[in-house]
Amino acid sequence: MSAESVLIPDDRAFSNFKEECWSEEGWSLTYNKTGMTVWTQTIGGDEEKSLHKIKCRMVCKDVPAETMYDVLHDIEYRRKWDSNVIETFDIGKLTVNADVGYYSWKCPKPLKNRDVITLRSWLPMGSDYIIMNYSVKHAKYPPKKDMVRAVSIQTGYLIQSHGPNHCTLTYLAHVDPKGNTHTHTHTHIQSLSVCVCVCVQAMKKISKACLKYGEWKQRHTPGYKPWLYPEQTTLPTIPVSELSIQHADSLENIDESTLSEMQTREERDSD
Template sequence: MRLLLLLTLVCASSHAFEWQQDKNKQGIEVYQQALGNGLLKLKAITVTEGCLASFESLLFDTQNANKWLSNVEKVTVLKSPSPNEHIVYTQFNAPWPIKNRDMVTYSRIYRTSKSQTQIGIQAAPNVYPKQSNYIRIEHVEASWVINQLSQNKISIEYQAIADPAGKIPLWLGNSVAKSNVFNTFKKMRARLKLYTCN
């Protein structure tokens, strides 16, 4: 009886946190996973032209980050403890009526093989002083996995969960997050063509 109850609870929990497809268009798939606190964990997947080197060049071109990261005003690398570790400060232009946000993150990028790059991102809110007119996002976790499928084709998978902080209704925060992920991937696919493969 206890085993049956345990299996029932596990199955119910597993079902509650399954990925649900939110969007599939323009070569971009967006999935959502409802968490117990009301926030959504998001996943986006695409296959597009490019290579590991071009994606990394896009990522490190922080001066032009606002041209593909949705609602991002500015990205600044504060310091790099090592060639593959970076402390990054990001400012967001949030859509009305949401106040502008900012965040500080620690990221680590590494090649797991000749055909794969992985990036892990986590919040580091206390590394940089809080700025006036911005609400600090203090809880964020994200990851990128980029696979080289052929000479000039890559698959890109992104997962993220973030608490936007402040007084935002959950439905509005989740809606903006899903829109941002899709628009980021759409602009990313177009912008990748500007970076060459070595």
């Protein structure tokens, strides 16, 4: 099997992900407020062209870990609470705890909307739960003309239980959003602070969604949870051979920096 083959994560991959969620080495603390902490890490030497990792941790004192896990899995419920979602659907399953899915989301103007195809896998580990993904290519779902295909190098969630009604959610993202939005360092820093802000808002949204999930699920196929009961899935099985790794450098870089600067100028002028 070549290094370019698509691999379904094994136990070691999940353990490594969990370790990175809790490691603080090489991470810069950028936000710390009311139960929410965000760290960032720069990958690569060139500040203007480098990628970032972002890690966001939220303490939820009124949400059981099991509910958080269900909410992050439940695609029908996501369509209800995630106002950024344009379209999301599962393409097919690979194993009992791995599938392939499509997700597209709205980006703030003037940026183009993004979409992504990912191989997602999940694993309960004692009182902890992990859901993680990375980008893959599928011949039936090529990049769309009106969207920028983003690349998840590795993204995921670690949910840790601290009792019957108390959990911690850590979101770790190593993503290339594609598009060239930061040709100058100041807009680069600006785009990073936007990422931090978006991350914090998204985490708060997830927390609120968890509080309403029990009531919603009672009215929408309450027993249907294929992420817990794989025998319930109706997804077709797709062979791993139909997938290949999605590399960021194989996608076109759309220059959105002039758009960003124009918008910044317009905003300044309208103040």
